[in-house]
Amino acid sequence: MSDADWDTWVETQTDRIRAAGQWRAPRDLDAAGPAGTLTADGRAVVHFAGNDYLGLTQHPAVITAAHEALDRWGAGSGAARLIVGSRPVHSELEQALARWKQAETAVLFPTGFAANLGVITSFAGPDVLLCSDELNHASIIDGARLSHAEIAIYPHRDLGALEAVIRERARGRRVVIVSDTVFSMDGDLADTAGLLALADHHGALMVFDEAHAVLGPDLDLDTHARVLRVGTLSKTLGSLGGFVTGPRSMTDLVINRARSYIFTTAPTPADTAAALAAVMIVTSPEGDDLRARLRSNVDQVREGHPSPIIPIMCGSEDRAVAAAAALLTHGLLVPAIRPPTVAPGTSRLRVAISAAHSLDQVRRLRAALDEIAGEPTS
Numbered sequence: 001m002s003d004a005d006w007d008t009w010v011e012t013q014t015d016r017i018r019a020a021g022q023w024r025a026p027r028d029l030d031a032a033g034p035a036g037t038l039t040a041d042g043r044a045v046v047h048f049a050g051n052d053y054l055g056l057t058q059h060p061a062v063i064t065a066a067h068e069a070l071d072r073w074g075a076g077s078g079a080a081r082l083i084v085g086s087r088p089v090h091s092e093l094e095q096a097l098a099r100w101k102q103a104e105t106a107v108l109f110p111t112g113f114a115a116n117l118g119v120i121t122s123f124a125g126p127d128v129l130l131c132s133d134e135l136n137h138a139s140i141i142d143g144a145r146l147s148h149a150e151i152a153i154y155p156h157r158d159l160g161a162l163e164a165v166i167r168e169r170a171r172g173r174r175v176v177i178v179s180d181t182v183f184s185m186d187g188d189l190a191d192t193a194g195l196l197a198l199a200d201h202h203g204a205l206m207v208f209d210e211a212h213a214v215l216g217p218d219l220d221l222d223t224h225a226r227v228l229r230v231g232t233l234s235k236t237l238g239s240l241g242g243f244v245t246g247p248r249s250m251t252d253l254v255i256n257r258a259r260s261y262i263f264t265t266a267p268t269p270a271d272t273a274a275a276l277a278a279v280m281i282v283t284s285p286e287g288d289d290l291r292a293r294l295r296s297n298v299d300q301v302r303e304g305h306p307s308p309i310i311p312i313m314c315g316s317e318d319r320a321v322a323a324a325a326a327l328l329t330h331g332l333l334v335p336a337i338r339p340p341t342v343a344p345g346t347s348r349l350r351v352a353i354s355a356a357h358s359l360d361q362v363r364r365l366r367a368a369l370d371e372i373a374g375e376p377t378s
Helices: 003-019 060-073 081-085 088-100 112-123 138-147 159-169 192-202 248-257 269-282 285-301 317-329 359-373
Strands: 029-031 035-038 043-047 105-109 128-133 150-154 174-180 205-209 226-232 242-246 309-315 347-352
Touching (some): 043 359, 088 269, 112 205, 138 174, 192 205, 269 285, 309 317, 317 347
Parallel strands (some): 174 205
Antiparallel strands (some): 029 035, 035 043, 105 242
């Protein structure tokens, strides 16, 4: 194909996205915490769109830990973990994560996306039936595709449909069930107890992605099912990276099979040390206090909602974009979420609450949402 052909193809693809009204570009927000300035126009805003659920990106102990690691080991690890990239802090964090998640061992990845790719492709293959909730995260979807397993997408949270799929299609093969515990666009919860019971009954491997599970659900691990728990360092823990916890036999296999672990540079020492400090906070009484504050902030917007992710459904893309623009006039930044991130007809505002938001900021948001929606948000 000639250069001209490529230029034409790129132009055509770009035009299609623009014509659909779905062209997007990053905008710089000069912020340390929820409040900051949009650099394009100098507008002061409070954002309700991030995943720093406990505000730990700004915690002094987390920042200090990153500084100390930077001074001791430098800016980067310089190699993959299995070459010469592993530092003592990587092992210390893995041990802390395993204790936190009540698991035998943990394995670090550079991102949560890489963790899902690595875990799913390590255990699923052409001889496996992989069952995935239809609203699972993109990293799970891509991991499933890369695994070359037979993929069965079951309706959202429908355990009856999942059971039927396993009975009809397993045919004596190994089965992997994978589900978010908190779904990233709706903020609702998986039936973790039901999933574990199904996995136990059918001898399936259960993989949970707990990226957004800052307020639960807590897992009851009193089960015979094999369970792997994937998590992220970049949301509740305020750093960057991903991990999986589980039995040593399985995590050792991940180390030896996961291409997104083997063939990538180890997480930076600063990110790793920051996450280690964050785990210490999350598992302390201070962590309990931060979760209680987050719970209270969520209740200000939608009482009893089970997670910090609150969808404000708009339906059409135009309505979602207009609602986001209206909030911006109030100095509140909540970008519209629309296809292809969500299905057509389900565009929304994805409100994300943090313990770092002040009560005044949360009340401003609630009042603005009620004004824009013309009805209560709960």
